[in-house]
Amino acid sequence: MVSAHNGTEETICRLVETYSDMLLRLAATRLSSTADAEDAVQEVFLYLLERGTSFRDAEHEKAWLIRATLHRASDFRKRAEARNLPLEDAALSATPPDDAQALLGAVRALPEKYGAAVYLHYYEGYTMKEIGKLLGLPAATVGTRLKRGRERLKQMLEVND
Amino acid sequence: MDEKRFKKAFDALSFSPDFRSRTEALLRERAAGKENTVTFKRSKRTILATAACLAALAASVSAAVYWLSPSQAARELFDEPGVAEAFEKQGDTAVQPARIGEYEVVFEGAVSGENLTRHAMQLNGEIVSESSYMVFAVSGGSIAELNKTHSATPTTLGLSITPLVKGHAPWELNAWTLGGGYTAVGQGDTVYFLFETSSLEQFAPEEVCYAVYACEGMGVPSTAEFSMAEDGTITLNDGVDGAIFTVEQP
Missing domain, CATH: 1.10.1740 (Rna Polymerase Sigma Factor; Chain: A)
Structure with missing residues (x-):
C-alpha cells in the first residue's frame, strides 16, 4: 500500500x-x-x-x-x-520555430487523447499495454491512438518542414 | 517517429529550476494548515435517533425518519445554513438506501446553488461560486468505534464517492475532475458526509447520479469499476460492491 x-x-x-x-x-x-x-x-x-x-x-x-x-x-x-x-505559440509565431518548438507545437495541436499516448510511449517508453493500464484504456485503443497521433504529427511536421 | 527528436524537444522545455523546492514548501505549508484545521467536527447537540435500523431501512424510504434530514444535517452538523435552506426550498425527496459491504449507506439528497456555503470552493486555483452538495449517511461496521477516534472518512471506510453524469465516462468526469471534497461528522454509530463538487447543473439536462462503492485505496473511477453503454448509461461492473443513486430533479 x-x-x-x-x-x-x-x-x-x-x-x-x-x-x-x-x-x-x-x-x-x-x-x-x-x-x-x-x-x-x-x-x-x-x-x-x-x-x-x-x-x-x-x-x-x-x-x-x-x-x-x-x-x-x-x-x-x-x-x-x-x-x-x-498562447505562447502565438507569441512565438513571429519567429521561425526551431525543431523542438515545432514538435512541441505539433504535439499540443493533437487531439488530447492522442497527445498523452504519444508522450507516454515516445518519451517515457511505456508499451501500449502499460499505457492502457495508466490511462484506464484497452491496449488496442492505445494502439489506435498512437497510430493516429503519429500520422497527424507526421503531417503537421511535414508542413512545417 | 524519431524518438530522439521527440525526447530532445521535451528535454528542451524549460521549467522553473526551483519548482521542486517551491512545491515542497507549498505542500508542507498546506499540510501544516490542515493539521491545524478541525475537519472532523463532532456535534454537541443531543444525538437524535440514529440507532441502527436495518429493518426499517430495508422496508421503505420512511427510514428517513431515523436519520437527520439533509437540511438538518447541513444546519446542525455541518453548520451550513445556506445548504440547509437550499434543501428546505427543494422540499422532500425520497432517500435512497443501499447496503455496501458491512455498511448501510443512505443517499439523502443533493442540491446545487451559488454561494451556499460559508467557505469558498476552489477548482484549478479559481474560486467556484456555483457548487453541488450531496448528503449521505453511513452506519454499520465499525463506525461507532471509528467515530470515537475521529477517523471515519471514506478512505478509512474503504468507500469511494463520486458524482457521475450520463454520457460522460466516469474515468473522465468524476469527483476528482470536479474538485470534489467532503466534510464528515460522526454521530453515534452513523457518520454523515456533506460532499461538494463544482456545480453539476452545468450538465443539465443529462441525468446526474452519485456512485458510492467499496474500494481499496483512493478509488479513482476507472474501467475496473464502471462501464458506460452506447446510450451513455453508466453502471457498476459485476463484482463491484456499490450503488448508484439517481439525483431527483426538483
Whole structure:
C-alpha cells in the first residue's frame, strides 16, 4: 500500500522528487505555457495530499497522478481558450520555430487523447499495454491512438518542414 | 517517429529550476494548515435517533425518519445554513438506501446553488461560486468505534464517492475532475458526509447520479469499476460492491 496520507515530510519529498519531471512534461503536452504546466502539477499534488488517501501500489499512484495531471492541464487549456488568452505559440509565431518548438507545437495541436499516448510511449517508453493500464484504456485503443497521433504529427511536421 | 527528436524537444522545455523546492514548501505549508484545521467536527447537540435500523431501512424510504434530514444535517452538523435552506426550498425527496459491504449507506439528497456555503470552493486555483452538495449517511461496521477516534472518512471506510453524469465516462468526469471534497461528522454509530463538487447543473439536462462503492485505496473511477453503454448509461461492473443513486430533479 502506498500512502499519500497526512502530507508527511517523507510523502511530500517522495511525490515531488519522483513525479515532478514526468508530470510537468505531460502537462506540457496540453499547455504551451510552462508556468501553467507548473501550476497544474502543483494543484494535482495539493489535491492528492488534501484528499488524504492511499493507493494499492506505486503503479496505482502513478496512474492517478498521470490522469489527474491530464485533466487539470485540459481544464487550464479550456479556460485559456474560453478567454481567448494569447498562447505562447502565438507569441512565438513571429519567429521561425526551431525543431523542438515545432514538435512541441505539433504535439499540443493533437487531439488530447492522442497527445498523452504519444508522450507516454515516445518519451517515457511505456508499451501500449502499460499505457492502457495508466490511462484506464484497452491496449488496442492505445494502439489506435498512437497510430493516429503519429500520422497527424507526421503531417503537421511535414508542413512545417 | 524519431524518438530522439521527440525526447530532445521535451528535454528542451524549460521549467522553473526551483519548482521542486517551491512545491515542497507549498505542500508542507498546506499540510501544516490542515493539521491545524478541525475537519472532523463532532456535534454537541443531543444525538437524535440514529440507532441502527436495518429493518426499517430495508422496508421503505420512511427510514428517513431515523436519520437527520439533509437540511438538518447541513444546519446542525455541518453548520451550513445556506445548504440547509437550499434543501428546505427543494422540499422532500425520497432517500435512497443501499447496503455496501458491512455498511448501510443512505443517499439523502443533493442540491446545487451559488454561494451556499460559508467557505469558498476552489477548482484549478479559481474560486467556484456555483457548487453541488450531496448528503449521505453511513452506519454499520465499525463506525461507532471509528467515530470515537475521529477517523471515519471514506478512505478509512474503504468507500469511494463520486458524482457521475450520463454520457460522460466516469474515468473522465468524476469527483476528482470536479474538485470534489467532503466534510464528515460522526454521530453515534452513523457518520454523515456533506460532499461538494463544482456545480453539476452545468450538465443539465443529462441525468446526474452519485456512485458510492467499496474500494481499496483512493478509488479513482476507472474501467475496473464502471462501464458506460452506447446510450451513455453508466453502471457498476459485476463484482463491484456499490450503488448508484439517481439525483431527483426538483
